Amino acid sequence: MIEPNSDQETSNDEESGTHTRSKPRSASKAGFEKKTMALVYDFDGTLSPRPMQDYAFLPQIGQDASAFWKESNRLAKEQGADSLITYMHLLYKKAKEAGVRIDRDDLVAQGRNVELYAGVEDWFDALGDYVKLRAESHGVGLRHYLISSGLTEIIEGTRIYKRFHNVFASEYWFEAYDLPYPKRVITDTGKTQYLFRINKGIEDLGNNINQHMPEDARPIPFFNMIYFGDGDTDVPSMAVMRKNGGHAVAVYPPGKAKKKCVDLFKAGRCDFFAPADYRRGSELFKRTCLLIDRILADIRVQEEKWRIGREVR
Ligand SMILES: [Mg+2]
Secondary structure, eight states, rough: OOOOOOOOEEETTTTTTOOOOOOOOOOGGGGOOEEEEEEEOOOTTTTSSSSSSGGHHHHHOOOHHHHHHHHHHHHHHHTTOOOOHHHHHHHHHHHHHTOOOOOOOHHHGGGOOOOOOTTTHHHHHHHHHHHHHOOOOOOEEEEEEEEEEEHHHHHTTTTGGGGEEEEEEEEEESOSSSEEEEEEEEEEEETHHHHHHHHTTTTOSSOOOOSOOOOGOSSSOOOEEEEESGGGHHHHHHHHHTTTEEEEEEEEEESSSHHHHHHHTTTTSSEEEEESSOTTSHHHHHHHHHHHHHHHHHHHHHHHHHHHHTTOO
């Protein structure tokens, strides 16, 4: 079970200085509350060049990565099986066949081998600095979230894990009597549930997300959110974002084909696309900052409307 990491929230709340721990704003403060931005990322192909299992799990069990994924996809297709449940099962079936035991701690340790795109490690601070510089409204917060079909345990071991306010990813039960068993599987369409959880402020997975909540009761409006993804598996999330007034950015491997992104752009799935280069000053950085400027301006507009609404009520 992932515990939210709230330490990384950037806020320029005047009461508490710069980097502050996220806290529920008290009703007595009676200020405009929708001032938190949420940047939501896919992992494989978006923050990291390859599927996270390619960096350690598959080498440890002597599997060739491309052969493994080919087999997993073929099996899912043949059997009419869910492709994610299939890969989660096949990973451990292969590990067992190879006589290699990989427990939860091993998976977390594997996270240290996961490669990240250039600039990812500095991205969070760089955007935090940008928001501090540009937010003309006090109390604006910036959160980062991860929604991945990959494995929670591996993500936990990566160097950027602590940067996320919350991580939603697939996960195993390890106390299964034989092979570890999928505890949570996050499919392409399933990812959208977590966008609504962020939007509604219902991040505890034990709580039901489907109850009606009026738009104005939702703590992070979709307009304050940007989704980052790299391909077809992100289409449902991008569609939910865009239909609800949010933003989406597609990335492609630097120096490689951008066709997928061009298709997403032409289909109106994303606002922008750029090479997955997260360094300050890159196209991706500049285009993200442009969207942040737009969100910050909207927060000021909404706050002013809220203030006028209070005067005339
Ligand atoms: Mg991806």
